[in-house]
Every structure is written in C-alpha cells, then in structure tokens.
Amino acid sequence: MINRREVLKAATGLTVGGAMSVVASATPAFGAPQDLRPGERYVDVPGGRVWVNVVGSGWRPPLLVLHGGPGAGHDYLEPLGEFATSRAVVFYDQLGCGRSDKPDNPSLWTIDRFVAEVHAVRRALKLNRHHLYGHSWGGWLAIEYLLRRSPRGVGAVVLSSTSASAAQFVAGTRYLRTLLPADVQQVLDHYEAKGDFTAPEYLDAVNVFYRNFLCRLDPYPEPLLRSAANLAGNQVYATMGGPNELSVTGNLASWHRTSQVSCIQNPVLLTRGRYDEFAEPCTDTLQRLLPRAERVEFPHSAHVAMWEDQQAYLHALTSFLTAWDPIVGWYT
Secondary structure (H helix, E strand, C coil): CCCCHHHHHHHHEECCCCCEEEECCCCCCCCCCCCCCCCEEEEECCCCCCCEEECCCHHHHHHHEEEECCCCCCCHHHHHHHHHCCEEEEECCCCCCCCCCCCCCCCHCHHHHHHHHHHHHHHHHHCEEEEEEECHHHHHHHHHHHHHCCCEEEEEEEEEEECEEHHHHHHHHHHHHHCCHHHHHHHHHHHHHHHHCCCCCHHHHHHHHHHHHCCCCCCHHHHHHHHHHHCCCHHHHHHHCCECCEEECCCCCEEEEECCCCHCCCCCEEEEEEECEEEEEEEEHHHHHHHCCCEEEECCCCCCHHHHHHHHHHHHHHHHHHHHHHHCCCCC
C-alpha cells in the first residue's frame, strides 16, 4: 500500500519511495497547451488514423484510456466517462477496430506499433500531464509504453484486470476452466484438440466460461456487446491474441515483462474482480513487483468491474486519481 503522504513529498521535491528522487521537468513533453477540446476527431498514427473522443473537461489532469482486446474498442469502458465532470477523459479506438481505420495488413498488429500509436495520440493532443488507464490487453500496452518510452508527464497509472505476462494469464485461464462443469470442460478439450474453434457446441462452451469469468451480468450491457461485436472476425485479435480468451496463440503469447515491471516508479492502482479471467496470481505478481502499487478487488465482478461493481469501481478510481493529481507532471 502506498503512503499517500508521498504526495506532499513529491510536491516539495523530497526523496520519494527510497532511492528515487522526484524532480520536476521544466520541458513539457509535447509543447503546450494540451489540445483537449471535447468531441471527436481523427489522429494520424503509424498505419492509419484512429478515432479519438475527448469527453468532458475540468481542472484536474486528464485520463488517457487504453482499451482491451486487442480489438475490443473503447465502448465497454464508457462508464469511465463519469470522471468527466472534473477531468477530461480521452478515449480512442486502437487501429484496426471500432471507428478507427481497419487496414487489411497483419504486419501492423505488433506491440511495437501499438506503443508507437499511444505516443502518436499523446503527441497529437499535446498530452503533457495526465494519468494513464489500461484494462486487460490495455494494461499490457500501458506497461509496455511505460517501460519503453519512460514518458514524461504520466502521473498515476491504473492497471485493471491485467498481468505482467501472457503466460501467467494463460495459466490462470487453464485453472479457471477446471472450475467449469465437467461436460463443458470435455467439449472445450475435444474441439481444441481438433483445432476447431468455430463449432457451435464449442462456442457455447466458451460462452459458459465467459459467463463465469468475463461478465456475470445477464443480460450483458449494450456497450459490452458492441465491444464483443468489434472482436468478431477481427484481424487484430486473431493475429495478436487468438481465436478466443482460452486459446492465446497469436504473437502476444510470448509477451512477458515480469523481470522489468519493477522499473515502473509511477504510483499504480491494481484492480481485479473476484471472478476475473485474470486469475488472482496475476494481480499478486504485479503487486509484489511494482514498488508503488496498491490494490482493490471487487467481490461481485469478473473481468468488467466497471459494469459489475460499477459504483465501487468508480469510487476506487476516483479516490486514487484524486489523491495523485498533485504529482502529475513530476514523473519524468
């Protein structure tokens, strides 16, 4: 747990978190002022254009949102717009999904390009001072961006329902499927052994997993259904992830940052649902490795606590971000 008296230490330039000395940067990341006019626009990124929507405004530092998938689009994260009464919330659909360009080019779907895309969005909006939010795959992208770019001006970070490696996520889903009814497990095993990921019986079994560990609401919220539709037949998801959440066969299968994640010095809030498809060891590992992390678990949630435990989720994020607003721009 972070001692939030560190906020005052940061504001006075004292040593924070042991050996790390927090020093304000006199040079903004992209020049000023930030371009946070509310509304929709398109931004050029490597490989095409992405749709960006700035919701709300306010004196508090904005929040840049990285959605999951890859390929899910921002839709299911719409509850985060509740923050827009006091701060701007920057949503965007990553290239290849939602309202953004969808180039037919599998070579584009790499974590390298997505890291460059985050930077391009920040540069286009002149985002010099902001918090960062990543959910699921968006958490992996946030970790990767922080480690590769050491970006100026990023304050607090929310890593929601994510992990430090793909292998740990896969290990977790393998365990969680053992909690399903035996007949469902048999159907999953049978069709996966055949390499048949489209059989109706198999898809029904996958949906049993999703009903337990993705979203436990019935019916699903409409924005979540829109994100699910974004993933259907999506080239990004197929190339980087695989046929579904139970079969990670794409180029993300080897992704791991377990040995480097401790280099992230930003204050981090880790969140997960009690029934999350990112099993508890995923969050345990991040909490152990990140030097400035605190953690909240939501008892009624699977993977989308922003819907399943909405009030508690938004309260936790509001409390965390508000506490760290004073230090945005001090991390360089």
